[in-house]
Amino acid sequence: MMSLPFVLFACGLGAAWMRHRGVAMGFWVFGLVTMLVLFRVHVTEVLSIQL
Amino acid sequence: MSGDLSRLLNAVGLLGIGTVLALAFIDQIWFRDLPCPLCILQRVGFFAAGFGIALNIVFGPKPSHYGVAIIGAVGGAAIAMRQILIHIVPGTGSYGNPVFGLHLYTWAFIAFVVIVVGCAIMLLDDRQFSRVEPMSARLKPFPLSALLLFLVLAVANIFSTIALCGAGFCPDEPKDYILFQSSP
Numbered sequence: 001m002m003s004l005p006f007v008l009f010a011c012g013l014g015a016a017w018m019r020h021r022g023v024a025m026g027f028w029v030f031g032l033v034t035m036l037v038l039f040r041v042h043v044t045e046v047l048s049i050q051l
Numbered sequence: 052m053s054g055d056l057s058r059l060l061n062a063v064g065l066l067g068i069g070t071v072l073a074l075a076f077i078d079q080i081w082f083r084d085l086p087c088p089l090c091i092l093q094r095v096g097f098f099a100a101g102f103g104i105a106l107n108i109v110f111g112p113k114p115s116h117y118g119v120a121i122i123g124a125v126g127g128a129a130i131a132m133r134q135i136l137i138h139i140v141p142g143t144g145s146y147g148n149p150v151f152g153l154h155l156y157t158w159a160f161i162a163f164v165v166i167v168v169g170c171a172i173m174l175l176d177d178r179q180f181s182r183v184e185p186m187s188a189r190l191k192p193f194p195l196s197a198l199l200l201f202l203v204l205a206v207a208n209i210f211s212t213i214a215l216c217g218a219g220f221c222p223d224e225p226k227d228y229i230l231f232q233s234s235p
Contacts, residue, residue: 002215007209010202010206028099032123
């Protein structure tokens with residue numbers, strides 16, 4: 001699961017290498033959304049930063 | 052700024068991001084400083100940011116590519132900031148070994164800010180966007196090497212993350228590679 005954004009970005013880079021800009025951008029968007037979802041999943045507790 | 056100079060500077064930037072990711076790998080493999088879930092997501096942030104710079108190299112400089120890099124860097128910076136804030140109160144510990152007095156997540160935050168500022172500076176020059184020229188032959192090897200390094204690091208991170216976490220989520224403080232653990 002945690003490797004999914006790397007897979008998406010690698011596919012996007014591959015698409016860019018093959019000069020498919022739209023496909024590359026699509027993979028980037030999915031990679032970014034996956035990164036943000038995984039970040040949200042890992043934010044499980046409230047920060048205790050009051051002094 | 053000509054398209055060639057812009058591509059060259061983008062290649063230097065991508066090589067910088069590649070160096071950061073390679074150093075993280077060295078820290079992981081050589082010093083056995085296994086990355087936590089947020090550390091892995093910061094690496095993802097570097098790929099999200101570097102993606103825009105890679106697009107500049109392949110398709111020529113465009114404002115939208117710098118936008119891609121900035122959005123990726125801001126996302127990565129948010130993740131790094133979260134990890135800094137987890138450990139900011141004295142007595143709450145830290146994760147991993149410090150490098151030159153700062154932990155890797157603090158360095159990551161600084162690097163993300165540098166990427167945002169670097170992209171903003173590059174965006175100041177409109178002349179690079181006026182005409183998209185094909186990359187000149189004498190410049191091709193360096194940007195393409197930087198791009199290839201970036202792609203290789205992305206693939207290496209896929210295998211590393213699968214080895215560390217398997218198919219699911221990573222443990223908060225990984226002690227060993229899940230894939231190489233012998234079953235009890």
